[in-house]
Amino acid sequence: MHTVEERACYLADALTRKYGEVFKTGKFNNEELNEFGPRLKSKIKANINLKKYVSERVTHCFLISGSYYEPEKVSHLRGITTNAKKTAYLVLNQYIGSIESDKEFIETAAQMLDGDSESVKLLLSEKIHLDVILYFKHDHGFPFELKIKEIKRRIIKQAKSKR
Numbered sequence: 001m002h003t004v005e006e007r008a009c010y011l012a013d014a015l016t017r018k019y020g021e022v023f024k025t026g027k028f029n030n031e032e033l034n035e036f037g038p039r040l041k042s043k044i045k046a047n048i049n050l051k052k053y054v055s056e057r058v059t060h061c062f063l064i065s066g067s068y069y070e071p072e073k074v075s076h077l078r079g080i081t082t083n084a085k086k087t088a089y090l091v092l093n094q095y096i097g098s099i100e101s102d103k104e105f106i107e108t109a110a111q112m113l114d115g116d117s118e119s120v121k122l123l124l125s126e127k128i129h130l131d132v133i134l135y136f137k138h139d140h141g142f143p144f145e146l147k148i149k150e151i152k153r154r155i156i157k158q159a160k161s162k163r
Helices: 004-018 020-024 030-034 038-065 080-097 102-112 117-124 130-140 148-162
Strands: none
Touching: 004 020, 004 038, 004 130, 020 038, 030 038, 038 130, 080 102, 080 117, 080 130, 080 148, 102 117, 130 148
16 A cells, blocks of 8 residues: 555545444434433444444545545546445446346446456445445445445335335
8 A cells, every 4th residue: 555545445444344333323313212221322322423433534534535536536546446446436326326137237337347247246245345335325325234235225116106
């Protein structure tokens, strides 16, 4: 890791891996929290605060690394890591907006990535680029505890119900 951008990508990935379980903490209002005992209530509040803090740090790392910026704004960044993260973010963005089935989307996205369908499958299964997935969810206001595929299902279901 020679550049600040690569270090920021590494840090975002490390934070996401270290605090992965914290992002599964759901949302609770005060009424729901009061139903729990004092220890559990304290643990949940601590996790909610930690989730907010860590997500802000990961977001900052992504802004530093340039993963989210438009290509013309980060043309000075040439790191392999940075390009992989930008590509993963773009794939997630296209997946959420796609009406194709998962299988069709994987084939389409793999063509963009020089036939690497396994990487697309791993990304959509949230096995790789966890930091990118976290940033994507944060950026679009999606709940951290939901999987990408579940988010897409809910969006499609919501669109169908509006018809």
